[in-house]
Amino acid sequence: MDLDVLFFASYRELVGTPSVRITLPVDATVSDLVEEVRARGEGFSRLPDRPAVAVNRSVVPHAHRLESGDEVAFLPPVAGG
Amino acid sequence: MDLDVLFFASYRELVGTPSVRITLPVDATVSDLVEEVRARGEGFSRLPDRPAVAVNRSVVPHAHRLESGDEVAFLPPVAGG
Amino acid sequence: MGTARITSDPLLLEELLLGSPTPTDGAQVVFVGVVRNHAEGRPVRGMRYEGYEPMALEVLQAIVGEAEERHEVGSVVAAHRLGELEIGEASVAIVVSGPHRDAAYRASRYVIEEIKRRLPVWKHEHFVDGGERWVPGTHLTPDSPAPYTPGDPGLPLPPREVQGHG
Amino acid sequence: MGTARITSDPLLLEELLLGSPTPTDGAQVVFVGVVRNHAEGRPVRGMRYEGYEPMALEVLQAIVGEAEERHEVGSVVAAHRLGELEIGEASVAIVVSGPHRDAAYRASRYVIEEIKRRLPVWKHEHFVDGGERWVPGTHLTPDSPAPYTPGDPGLPLPPREVQGHG
Numbered sequence: 001m002d003l004d005v006l007f008f009a010s011y012r013e014l015v016g017t018p019s020v021r022i023t024l025p026v027d028a029t030v031s032d033l034v035e036e037v038r039a040r041g042e043g044f045s046r047l048p049d050r051p052a053v054a055v056n057r058s059v060v061p062h063a064h065r066l067e068s069g070d071e072v073a074f075l076p077p078v079a080g081g
Numbered sequence: 082m083d084l085d086v087l088f089f090a091s092y093r094e095l096v097g098t099p100s101v102r103i104t105l106p107v108d109a110t111v112s113d114l115v116e117e118v119r120a121r122g123e124g125f126s127r128l129p130d131r132p133a134v135a136v137n138r139s140v141v142p143h144a145h146r147l148e149s150g151d152e153v154a155f156l157p158p159v160a161g162g
Numbered sequence: 163m164g165t166a167r168i169t170s171d172p173l174l175l176e177e178l179l180l181g182s183p184t185p186t187d188g189a190q191v192v193f194v195g196v197v198r199n200h201a202e203g204r205p206v207r208g209m210r211y212e213g214y215e216p217m218a219l220e221v222l223q224a225i226v227g228e229a230e231e232r233h234e235v236g237s238v239v240a241a242h243r244l245g246e247l248e249i250g251e252a253s254v255a256i257v258v259s260g261p262h263r264d265a266a267y268r269a270s271r272y273v274i275e276e277i278k279r280r281l282p283v284w285k286h287e288h289f290v291d292g293g294e295r296w297v298p299g300t301h302l303t304p305d306s307p308a309p310y311t312p313g314d315p316g317l318p319l320p321p322r323e324v325q326g327h328g
Numbered sequence: 329m330g331t332a333r334i335t336s337d338p339l340l341l342e343e344l345l346l347g348s349p350t351p352t353d354g355a356q357v358v359f360v361g362v363v364r365n366h367a368e369g370r371p372v373r374g375m376r377y378e379g380y381e382p383m384a385l386e387v388l389q390a391i392v393g394e395a396e397e398r399h400e401v402g403s404v405v406a407a408h409r410l411g412e413l414e415i416g417e418a419s420v421a422i423v424v425s426g427p428h429r430d431a432a433y434r435a436s437r438y439v440i441e442e443i444k445r446r447l448p449v450w451k452h453e454h455f456v457d458g459g460e461r462w463v464p465g466t467h468l469t470p471d472s473p474a475p476y477t478p479g480d481p482g483l484p485l486p487p488r489e490v491q492g493h494g
Contacts, residue, residue: 087214089212089214089282089284090212090284090286090296091284091296133301133302133303135214135217135282135302138214138216138217138220138221139304139305140302140303140304140305141304141305142304145304154214154217154282156214156282156302157284157296157299158298158299158300158301158302159278159279159280159281159282159283159284159299159300159302160278160283160284160285160296160297160298160299160300161211161213161218161242161254161277161278161281161282161283161284161285162195162242162253162254162274162277162278162281162283
């Protein structure tokens with residue numbers, strides 16, 4: 001399946017783009033996605049190996065199974081207010 | 082010495098006047114003043130025997146010695162805010 | 163820096179906010195006390211505030227000074243209104259500005275709790291059913307050190323003796 | 329009742345105060361967070377706020393709902409700004425109205441602490457000396473029950489893992 005992955009703030013700067021399309025096997029988990037993203041090299045490889053990942057606007061465990069059409073985002077430590 | 086004594090809120094309603102002039106011997110204390118005031122009868126006698134009394138805008142112990150020219154006030158329990 | 167005001171005029175937030183925040187401030191906490199339409203389940207029509215004005219001003223100035231001294235805040239402004247107030251009108255307003263929110267919240271709380279404990283102000287409640295009463299309050303005692311403790315969690319202090327009027 | 333807003337427009341207090349207090353409210357607590365001119369002793373020129381907007385709105389709505397549910401308040405309005413902000417501009421504003429001040433203070437504090445812990449917003453600090461950085465923040469973890477406890481004293485919660493960006 002294909003997923004669009006969003007990057008914010010310092011992660012966006014690190015990878016040089018606000019989003020990428022990633023192709024994953026059916027039944028892939030967030031953990032698989034993180035591995036796939038970091039394997040793209042350069043800035044991507046400098047992402048942490050356990051980033052906070054939101055699926056459909058909720059942060060999920062890395063064991064979470066992804067589904068086609070999910071809205072996925074890599075979120076650096078937050079600092080609102 | 083002569084002192085003007087102020088009454089506020091429920092005490093003012095009780096005694097029926099916002100202030101009275103009281104004559105006291107030199108060296109009188111707040112305690113003496115309270116006794117003198119309550120001895121006036123009617124509403125005055127219904128004042129509590131240990132009211133909060135401010136002298137020159139500070140609440141003082143009843144043993145406090147009064148001086149001519151002091152600004153004296155009987156203060157019911159406060160409820161600002 | 164601190165300002166205290168006892169007034170019979172309506173409290174205007176815009177006026178109390180003037181000059182705040184300054185460039186070093188990161189937080190602003192505003193408290194407004196308003197006359198509400200019920201007290202202990204009984205419908206209220208309005209409230210009359212009476213004060214011993216010169217003493218109230220001195221006490222409010224002292225409270226504001228203590229709040230600034232005991233908490234790391236830039237400025238504290240407090241105003242208390244007297245006279246006849248309708249439902250929804252502000253009886254008290256406190257504006258605290260400072261570098262950090264924790265101190266600003268604590269200073270704000272300090273000021274309102276001390277106002278309730280110490281300000282020589284009384285309120286006369288008018289009920290919708292025609293009844294009225296002086297709101298029970300706190301008995302004043304000779305000036306004692308203010309109740310601040312270093313670990314003050316910004317919470318209400320244990321009530322002092324609370325009683326109806328004598 | 330509660331309202332949450334994520335916006336690039338300046339936060340206007342008058343607007344956020346509309347409809348508040350209602351006749352049953354006796355207390356109003358307003359918190360405003362503003363950009364200050366220093367951070368850890370270093371002069372700051374301004375701040376850029378970036379957010380994951382749809383998620384930030386959902387999270388802020390949830391926080392406002394929790395504040396109303398867990399504290400006896402009439403209404404909570406919270407707004408967070410995004411974009412380039414100058415010193416003194418408001419980045420966040422929270423208006424709580426309710427019958428009693430204790431609940432209003434606690435609800436206000438709850439909202440700002442949860443915003444700092446959970447809102448997917450990041451700030452990029454511009455220093456006067458030309459330097460800049462992403463402000464270190466709080467690592468998000470999978471949704472866990474909100475940290476409210478019945479005895480919540482309205483104080484900041486123990487910090488979760490705080491770290492620079494990965």
